[in-house]
Every structure is written in structure tokens, then in C-alpha cells.
Amino acid sequence: xxxxxLPRAAASAGRTTAGRRSSRTGRTARRDxxxxxxxxxxxxxxxxxxxxxxxxxxxLVEWNGVNREMxxxxxxxxxxxxxxxxxxxxxxxxxxxxLVTTVLSNLMGLGLALLVTQPAPFQRLYRAMxxxxxxxxxxxxxxxxxxxFSTAFDSLGELTGVGLFQLPWLGTPATGFWGTVIVFxxxxxxxxxxxxxxxxxxxxxxxxxxxxxxxANWLQSTRRITLPLIMPAVTVGVFLMLSISSKxxxxxxxxxxxxxYGSTEAFAxxxxxxxxxxxxxxxxxxxxxxxxxxxxxxTLVQVRFTQRREVER
Amino acid sequence: MTGTTLAPTPRLSxxxxxxxxxxxxxxxxxxxAIFWMSPMYLVFVxxxxxxxxxxxxxxxxxxxxxxxxxxxxxxxxxFATALVNSLFxxxxxxxxxxxxxxxxxxxxxxxxxxxxxxxxSLFVVAMVVPFQTLMIPTVQLSTWLGVVNTRSGLVLLxxxxxxxxxxxxxxxxxxxxxxxxxxxxxxxxxASSWQTFRLVVLPLMRPMIATVxxxxxxxxxxxxxxxxxxxxxPARRTIPLAIFSFFGVHSDQWDLATAALVMGMVPxxxxxxxxxxxxxxxxxxxxxxx
Numbered sequence: 001x002x003x004x005x006l007p008r009a010a011a012s013a014g015r016t017t018a019g020r021r022s023s024r025t026g027r028t029a030r031r032d033x034x035x036x037x038x039x040x041x042x043x044x045x046x047x048x049x050x051x052x053x054x055x056x057x058x059x060l061v062e063w064n065g066v067n068r069e070m071x072x073x074x075x076x077x078x079x080x081x082x083x084x085x086x087x088x089x090x091x092x093x094x095x096x097x098x099l100v101t102t103v104l105s106n107l108m109g110l111g112l113a114l115l116v117t118q119p120a121p122f123q124r125l126y127r128a129m130x131x132x133x134x135x136x137x138x139x140x141x142x143x144x145x146x147x148x149f150s151t152a153f154d155s156l157g158e159l160t161g162v163g164l165f166q167l168p169w170l171g172t173p174a175t176g177f178w179g180t181v182i183v184f185x186x187x188x189x190x191x192x193x194x195x196x197x198x199x200x201x202x203x204x205x206x207x208x209x210x211x212x213x214x215x216a217n218w219l220q221s222t223r224r225i226t227l228p229l230i231m232p233a234v235t236v237g238v239f240l241m242l243s244i245s246s247k248x249x250x251x252x253x254x255x256x257x258x259x260x261y262g263s264t265e266a267f268a269x270x271x272x273x274x275x276x277x278x279x280x281x282x283x284x285x286x287x288x289x290x291x292x293x294x295x296x297x298x299t300l301v302q303v304r305f306t307q308r309r310e311v312e313r
Numbered sequence: 314m315t316g317t318t319l320a321p322t323p324r325l326s327x328x329x330x331x332x333x334x335x336x337x338x339x340x341x342x343x344x345x346a347i348f349w350m351s352p353m354y355l356v357f358v359x360x361x362x363x364x365x366x367x368x369x370x371x372x373x374x375x376x377x378x379x380x381x382x383x384x385x386x387x388x389x390x391x392f393a394t395a396l397v398n399s400l401f402x403x404x405x406x407x408x409x410x411x412x413x414x415x416x417x418x419x420x421x422x423x424x425x426x427x428x429x430x431x432x433x434s435l436f437v438v439a440m441v442v443p444f445q446t447l448m449i450p451t452v453q454l455s456t457w458l459g460v461v462n463t464r465s466g467l468v469l470l471x472x473x474x475x476x477x478x479x480x481x482x483x484x485x486x487x488x489x490x491x492x493x494x495x496x497x498x499x500x501x502x503x504a505s506s507w508q509t510f511r512l513v514v515l516p517l518m519r520p521m522i523a524t525v526x527x528x529x530x531x532x533x534x535x536x537x538x539x540x541x542x543x544x545x546x547p548a549r550r551t552i553p554l555a556i557f558s559f560f561g562v563h564s565d566q567w568d569l570a571t572a573a574l575v576m577g578m579v580p581x582x583x584x585x586x587x588x589x590x591x592x593x594x595x596x597x598x599x600x601x602x603x
Contacts, residue, residue, distance in 0.1 A: 032506045033420060040417035040476050041432065046458075047473035048439055051450035058449060112345075120339045128589050129346045132353075135585040135592075137535030139553045140577050143560055143570070144356055151567050152355045155371035186352070191596065198597040247443050250537045254557070271445045272538070285449055292446040299441045 058285035077286035109192025131190035142254025173263035199233035360571035382572035395555035406471035414479030422487035436477035486521035
């Protein structure tokens with residue numbers, strides 16, 4: 001799988017001279033280790049590493065962040081979480097949102113990829129257009145659609161009388177959910193398209209030629225050749241989207257800020273609010289640990305799934 | 314699409330039918346692409362209208378193309394400052410990440426002893442940790458290190474948060490595509506480790522450094538939560554922060570707000586259009602790796 005630009009991968013890997021002794025002393029080797037790896041270790045350990053351990057500790061204390069006092073309360077924060085309805089609601093929203101966007105944006109991305117790999121003019125331009133929303137920051141995207149869904153749709157609804165424009169898009173929990181899904185799809189479909197395009201163009205052209213000779217039409221060769229051969233990319237796309245959409249923060253922060261009535265409060269936003277709006281930093285840290293575990297489990301499932309696939313092939 | 318509605322009569326030759334299908338396909342893609350860009354269109358045209366005109370018809374082209382929305386929004390958001398801050402942070406952080414990351418990746422790939430393997434596993438685990446898990450400690454650590462509310466402090470934080478991914482990618486690249494023989498030749502010619510790295514290895518790593526730089530540049534340029542947590546001074550805001558605070562005050566003045574949105578989008582969109590092909594390929598490759 002890895003990177004297609006690296007065809008020499010296998011070749012040079014076999015030629016490594018790992019066990020070979022260098023004539024230089026161990027001291028120079030250690031000096032070089034420190035010089036080359038040291039800065040990365042310091043930066044990584046000093047903030048990410050230390051932060052992770054500190055976060056575990058914070059999850060065991062009661063702390064309002066305003067004064068310096070922290071009280072050690074053991075696992076009490078975790079016990080509190082069990083009865084936190086707001087958090088349960090946001091976990092439920094996040095799960096639904098991740099599932100729906102993963103399915104829809106992958107379908108959309110695949111559809112776009114199939115379209116822009118057909119022989120037609122301006123395909124490079126179209127690829128760029130579909131990909132474009134992906135390079136814009138989440139905050140800007142959220143605000144763009146706050147404008148589109150509110151003022152722009154109001155104006156269009158009044159002019160055309162089309163019901164779709166007149167819906168209170170960010171005003172009710174149901175439309176809020178779908179509004180968020182639409183924005184997220186707009187952003188991620190182009191990204192998935194790029195992944196699928198890369199997979200589709202690497203399919204051997206001879207296979208299509210052979211199918212054409214046998215009288216297969218476009219639909220048949222897509223179903224029997226393209227789709228089976230890009231399944232590894234589908235696996236990547238699905239897990240990538242699950243991971244990205246379950247961590248969603250920026251877009252929602254700008255678009256709905258969790259509203260209406262907390263119905264779009266993603267898990268990441270729930271942690272943020274607990275920490276910096278309600279100032280329960282201990283409790284928020286416990287949620288952060290739970291979040292890490294959930295995302296970690298998802299990743300482990302992905303790794304196992306991918307490994308099993310690779311054994312099968 | 315049009316191909317099916319044209320209902321091919323027997324007289325329509327096979328070639329004509331294919332031509333019709335191909336025209337239909339082209340028209341379909343074009344229509345979808347235009348629809349895809351419609352949110353951009355709405356923001357763009359309305360940024361040149363006054364508020365009343367937006368309410369009258371948000372889809373229409375502006376009555377006159379000149380507008381002072383941009384001038385006003387530029388001043389109110391202090392956009393010039395934000396642009397400089399974003400450039401400063403992104404350039405320094407991406408540059409630092411790839412240089413420090415390349416050093417570590419090369420050394421770790423070439424001398425894979427136990428500690429390097431432990432470190433590498435830690436990097437892999439760290440790539441999974443969501444930002445929210447590290448958010449509260451990061452604020453605390455930045456306070457202790459005295460880097461809160463400074464742009465270079467923000468750069469330092471990015472150097473830490475971006476390091477695992479950088480090393481992961483470059484490590485794999487060194488193993489697969491940097492031939493050891495050239496390094497050994499340099500060594501025999503008397504080059505020091507640093508000279509070997511700087512003059513031989515680093516140039517060979519360029520393709521992957523470019524991919525990683527692009528991934529990081531988009532992330533850091535667009536990142537919002539980290540700067541929100543550690544930068545308070547309006548004079549130090551990056552673009553996402555400037556737009557966010559602008560909306561905090563002027564969120565209902567859509568004539569100004571759409572202009573601010575366009576200003577916020579232009580730099581990154583231009584960057585994307587210039588390096589378009591390279592970026593789409595790099596991003597796809599990056600995701601396949603991760």
C-alpha cells in the first residue's frame with residue numbers, strides 16, 4: 001500500500017547492513033544520537049509526552065482552574081461521567097454523526113472519483129473544484145454555512161418559495177444534524193475523491209481493454225474491475241473518515257456551537273465546554289481520557305482489520 | 314445522462330450514441346461542479362453588496378461591483394496583522410518540523426537500536442491521541458514554560474504536536490528510498506555525520522519533505538483551537554482567530570462578515586491553486602500512509 005512514488009522500497013530494504021559494526025567509537029555514536037534525535041525527543045517529550053501524563057493526573061483531581069487548588073479525588077470524576085446525561089447525548093451525536101458522514105462522504109467521494117476519471121474535458125479543473133473545500137479551515141467553513149443556511153437561504157426562500165430554503169436549518173435538532181452533515185460532506189468528499197482517484201488511475205489499463213474486447217459496458221467494468229481493485233482504498237477511506245468525523249470540532253464550533261439545545265454538541269466540543277465554559281478541569285480531563293480510549297479502540301480495530309485483509313490477499 | 318433521454322433511435326449510429334453519452338457526462342459533471350461551488354459563490358457575491366441588497370436577493374450579482382466592505386472588514390479584523398502572524402507561525406513551524414524531524418528520522422532509521430524503536434512506537438501511539446486529550450495540560454505546560462501569548466511559543470507547541478507524524482513519514486522514506494551506499498561514499502570521503510546529513514541525505518529526502526510540509530502547512534494555517542487556547546493578545550492573532558473574533562462582534566453584519574470570510578479564504582485557496590496537482594497527489598498519498 002504505502003506510497004506509490006517509492007518503487008525502490010522493497011529493493012533497498014533487503015540490502016540494509018544493519019548488523020555491521022562501525023569503526024567509530026560508541027561515544028561518537030551516542031553523541032550523534034543526541035545531536036540528531038535529541039531535539040525531537042525534547043520537543044516531543046517536553047510537551048506531548050509530559051502533557052499526556054499530566055492529563056492522566058488531572059483526571060484524578062477536582063480543579064476549577066481559577067485558583068491553584070487541586071484536590072485528589074481518585075476515580076470520582078470517572079464515576080461522575082457515568083451519570084452525565086449531557087456527555088451521553090454528545091457521545092450519541094458523535095457516533096451517529098461519524099457513521100452517517102463516513103458512509104455518505106465515502107459514497108460521494110467514490111462517485112466524484114468515478115466521474116472525474118472519465119474521459120471528458122476539464123477533468124483537472126473539476127478535481128480542483130471538488131477538492132477545494134478541503135483546504136479551507138474548519139472555522140471558515142462553519143461561518144460560510146452559517147451564512148448560507150441563514151441569511152442566504154432566507155433570501156432565496158422568499159424569492160423562490162422553495163421549501164428547502166425555508167427550513168430553519170440551524171434552528172431545530174433534526175435539521176441541525178443534517179446541516180452539520182452537509183457541511184462536513186462538502187469538506188470531506190473531495191478529499192476522499194483524491195484518495196479514490198489515486199486508486200482508480202493505478203488500476204491496470206489492460207484489464208479494461210480486455211473487458212471491452214469481451215463486450216463489457218462501463219457499468220460492468222466498473223463493478224467487476226474498478227470496485228474490487230480499489231477495495232484497499234475504501235478501507236482507508238472508511239477508517240480515515242471515522243477517525244476525522246469523531247474528532248470534529250472547528251466546524252461545529254463555528255456553525256452551531258453545539259446548538260440548538262445542545263443537540264449538535266460533538267464529544268470534542270463537550271470536553272472543551274466542560275473545561276473552559278464550566279471550569280471543571282478535572283472532570284473534563286476524565287472525559288479527555290475516555291475520548292482517547294475510544295479513539296484508540298477504533299484505531300486498534302482498524303489495524304486488526306487491515307492486517308487481516310493483508311493476510312487474506 | 315442526456316444520452317438516455319435522447320432515446321437512441323436505430324438510425325443513430327454507435328459512434329453518435331457514444332458522443333451523446335459523452336456530452337451528457339460532460340454536462341453532468343459541469344453542473345455538479347457548479348453546484349459544488351455555489352456556497353463559495355454566495356459568499357463571494359454578497360461580500361460586494363450592502364446588507365439590504367443581500368436580503369433582497371442573495372443569489373444575484375451585485376448591482377455595482379465596487380464596495381467598501383473589504384476596506385472596512387480589513388480594518389476591523391486587523392487582517393494585515395493576522396496575515397503576518399499566520400505566515401510567521403506556519404513558515405517557522407513547518408520549517409522547524411521538517412528539519413528537526415528529518416534529523417531524527419534519518420538517525421533512527423540508520424541506527425535502529427532499542428531506544429529508537431521505543432521512541433518510534435511512542436510516536437506512532439501519539440499520532441492517535443486526539444487533541445482534546447492534551448488540550449488542558451498543554452495550556453498548563455505553556456504557562457509553566459512561559460510561552461503563553463507569544464507567537465514563538467505557538468511555534469514551539471506545533472513543533473511538539475507535529476513531530477510524531479513528521480518522523481513517521483520521513484523514517485519510512487529513509488528506509489525505503491534513501492540509498493545507503495551514497496552515504497557510505499560520503500563517509501569514506503571524510504564527511505562528518507552532519508555534513509553527510511546536510512549535503513547528501515537531506516537533498517535525497519526532498520520529495521517526502523515536500524509532502525509532509527504541505528500536510529503540515531494546511532494543518533497549521535487552518536488550526537484554530539490551539540491558538541485560541543494560548544494566544545490572547547489581538548495583535549498576535551492568526552487568521553482563524555481573527556475571523557473568529559470578528560464574528561464574535563459582527564456576526565449579523567453579513568455584508569462585512571462575508572468580506573471577512575473571502576479575505577480569510579484567499580491566501581490558502583491561492584496557495585492551493587498554485588500547487589494544486591502536487592497537493593492533491595500529496596494529500597492522497599499522505600492519507601494512504603496514515
